Amino acid sequence: xxxxxxIIGCGSAKPTKSLSPSAQVLEMRDKQFMIDCGEGTQITMQxxxxxxxxxxxxxxxxxxxxxxxxxxGLLSTWGMLGRxxxxxxxxxxxxxxxxxxxxxxFCPDLPYNVRFNNINTKRSEVIYEDRTVKVSTxxxxxxxxxxxxxxxxxxxxxxxxxxxIEMYNIPLSDVPRIKSGGDYVCIDGxxxxxxxxxxxxxxxxxxxxxxxxxxxxxxxxxxxxxDLLYHEATYSDEYEKSAKLYLHSTARQxxxxxxxxxxxxxxxxxxxxxxNDLGVLLGEAKEVFENTVIAEEKMVYKL
Amino acid sequence: xxxxxxIIGCGSAKPTKSLSPSAQVLEMRDKQFMIDCGEGTQITMQxxxxxxxxxxxxxxxxxxxxxxxxxxGLLSTWGMLGRxxxxxxxxxxxxxxxxxxxxxxFCPDLPYNVRFNNINTKRSEVIYEDRTVKVSTxxxxxxxxxxxxxxxxxxxxxxxxxxxIEMYNIPLSDVPRIKSGGDYVCIDGxxxxxxxxxxxxxxxxxxxxxxxxxxxxxxxxxxxxxDLLYHEATYSDEYEKSAKLYLHSTARQxxxxxxxxxxxxxxxxxxxxxxNDLGVLLGEAKEVFENTVIAEEKMVYKL
Numbered sequence: 048x049x050x051x052x053x054i055i056g057c058g059s060a061k062p063t064k065s066l067s068p069s070a071q072v073l074e075m076r077d078k079q080f081m082i083d084c085g086e087g088t089q090i091t092m093q094x095x096x097x098x099x100x101x102x103x104x105x106x107x108x109x110x111x112x113x114x115x116x117x118x119x120g121l122l123s124t125w126g127m128l129g130r131x132x133x134x135x136x137x138x139x140x141x142x143x144x145x146x147x148x149x150x151x152x153f154c155p156d157l158p159y160n161v162r163f164n165n166i167n168t169k170r171s172e173v174i175y176e177d178r179t180v181k182v183s184t185x186x187x188x189x190x191x192x193x194x195x196x197x198x199x200x201x202x203x204x205x206x207x208x209x210x211x212i213e214m215y216n217i218p219l220s221d222v223p224r225i226k227s228g229g230d231y232v233c234i235d236g237x238x239x240x241x242x243x244x245x246x247x248x249x250x251x252x253x254x255x256x257x258x259x260x261x262x263x264x265x266x267x268x269x270x271x272x273x274d275l276l277y278h279e280a281t282y283s284d285e286y287e288k289s290a291k292l293y294l295h296s297t298a299r300q301x302x303x304x305x306x307x308x309x310x311x312x313x314x315x316x317x318x319x320x321x322x323n324d325l326g327v328l329l330g331e332a333k334e335v336f337e338n339t340v341i342a343e344e345k346m347v348y349k350l
Numbered sequence: 351x352x353x354x355x356x357i358i359g360c361g362s363a364k365p366t367k368s369l370s371p372s373a374q375v376l377e378m379r380d381k382q383f384m385i386d387c388g389e390g391t392q393i394t395m396q397x398x399x400x401x402x403x404x405x406x407x408x409x410x411x412x413x414x415x416x417x418x419x420x421x422x423g424l425l426s427t428w429g430m431l432g433r434x435x436x437x438x439x440x441x442x443x444x445x446x447x448x449x450x451x452x453x454x455x456f457c458p459d460l461p462y463n464v465r466f467n468n469i470n471t472k473r474s475e476v477i478y479e480d481r482t483v484k485v486s487t488x489x490x491x492x493x494x495x496x497x498x499x500x501x502x503x504x505x506x507x508x509x510x511x512x513x514x515i516e517m518y519n520i521p522l523s524d525v526p527r528i529k530s531g532g533d534y535v536c537i538d539g540x541x542x543x544x545x546x547x548x549x550x551x552x553x554x555x556x557x558x559x560x561x562x563x564x565x566x567x568x569x570x571x572x573x574x575x576x577d578l579l580y581h582e583a584t585y586s587d588e589y590e591k592s593a594k595l596y597l598h599s600t601a602r603q604x605x606x607x608x609x610x611x612x613x614x615x616x617x618x619x620x621x622x623x624x625x626n627d628l629g630v631l632l633g634e635a636k637e638v639f640e641n642t643v644i645a646e647e648k649m650v651y652k653l
Contacts, residue, residue: 086393093365
C-alpha cells in the first residue's frame, strides 16, 4: 500500500450541494489515519470504497460539529460490522465527555474498545508514535481550542544493492546489520563501506494538516519543508474580513504560509459555502505559491 | 404546494454504496414534516434542494442511530443559517437527554428554540394537530421502544360551484357558510340545498410510516385504508429468520399488512445491506399486494 490521502470532505460548517464537512483518510506505511470526521464520513467512505481494515487511529482537530459529528455513526457501524480491534481517538478531553454517553446508549455492546487520547492543543507534542510513523500536534488559532497534525514517516532503511551482495559473496544473515548502517568485512580483511553496499531510501514523507486556523506564522517552523501542506482556505480575498472575524484563512494567506514554510506542495481545503468558484481561491493562492492544488472530495491523492 | 413525500434515505443500519439511513420529508397542506433523521440528512437535503422553510416538526420513530444521528448536524446548521422559528422534535424522552448536552456544547447561541414533545410509543395517540393536519403514533414491535406515525389531512371544505353562485345570485359573503355545510335561502324563500351548490373536496389524504417493526397485526385497524403505507421491508424471504431475530419485517410481511389493512398503496423501505437486489423484495411483496413500489432515495413522490 503506497502512501495516499483520500479526501472525504473538504467543505466548511455549512454543507453545500458539492461540499461535505471535513474528513480525510491518510494511508502511510501500511496504516490508515483518519483526520477529522464530519457528518456523513462513513457514508462517503462506503460509497467510494475506502477499506477501513487498518484504520485504528482518528485525529480530531477541534470540537466544531463539522469536524466530529460523523464519529458516532462510524463507531456504531463498526460495532455492527463486528470490529474487534481497539480504536484510539486523539482529541481534546471534552470529546470523551460528549461521546461516551452516546456510545453507552446507542452502542452498549460494542465488540471493540474506544480509547481516548486526550490531547493538549496549546503546544506541539508527539501524540502518536509507532515503528514507522510519528504524529505531532500543530497549535492553530481558532475560536475554540484547535490543532493541526503533522504526520511524519520515520526514515526507512537503505536498500541493499543486490549486485554488491553477489560481488562480495555477502551472506544474507549480514544484510540486516548492513542495512542498519554497518560496513562489511570480507574474508581477506577488506572493509567494504556501508555507502558502497546500499542506496539511500526515499526521504521520509511529511504531511501537515492545518484546519481551521487564522493566518498563523507560529506554524512556520513546525511545518518547515513538509512534502504536502493541507491548509484551510475558507475564503477568497473578497471575504478577508470574515476570515479575520471567524479566525479562518483566505487562500492567499494559506499560500503565504506555504511559501514562508518552504513546503513542497500546498493543498487548499475547508471551503466556505459562500465561495462559488473555487478557481478564484486557486488563482489567488497561486499568485503567492505556484505549487498549489484544490482539494476535491472523493479523490485519492498519491503521495 | 401539493402533498408530496421526499425520500432522503431508505436504508437500514449499515449504509451501503446506494442506501443512506432513514429520513423523509412529508409535505402536507403547505407544511413540511420530517420523519426520522439519519446521518447525512441535511447533506442530502442540500444536494437535492429540499427547501426547509416550512419544516417545524421532526418525528423520530425510535432511538437507533440510523434514525436520529443526523439531528445534531441539521439543528446546528439551521442555527448558522439564522433560523428563528422554533422546531419541535417529537420523540421518546431519552432523546432530549441525549441531545441537550450536544446542543449546549456545539450550538450554545442557537437563535431558535428546540422544543421536545416527549411521546409514549406504547399507545396510539394524537401528538400533533393543527387546523389542517393531525399526526398520531402507531405502536410498533421492535427491539427498543418504537412507533410509526399516521399523518392525516383534516377534511377540506367542499368546493363551491361557480355556476350555482351566478344562477342564484348568491352574495360572496354567504359562501363561507355554505362551504361549512349550510343551505342557501333565496329571496323568494326557495331553499337550495348545500349538496346542490357544492362539489365534495378530495377525500383527506392519510399517510402511514411504519419503520422499524416486526410483523404486527395490531397495526391493521390503525392504518385501515390509508392512501399510502410506507412499511419497512428490511429483508427478503431468504432472511426471514433474521427478520424474526431482529424484529424487522420481510417484504412479504409488509405486503401482508398492506393487504389486510386494505391500504391503497404500499411503499417498501428500510432495506438491509444484505439484500443486493431490491427487485427481489418488490417481487415477493407483489405476490401478496400488487400496488407496491420500492422507495428510492432522493425521489419526490407526489401524493
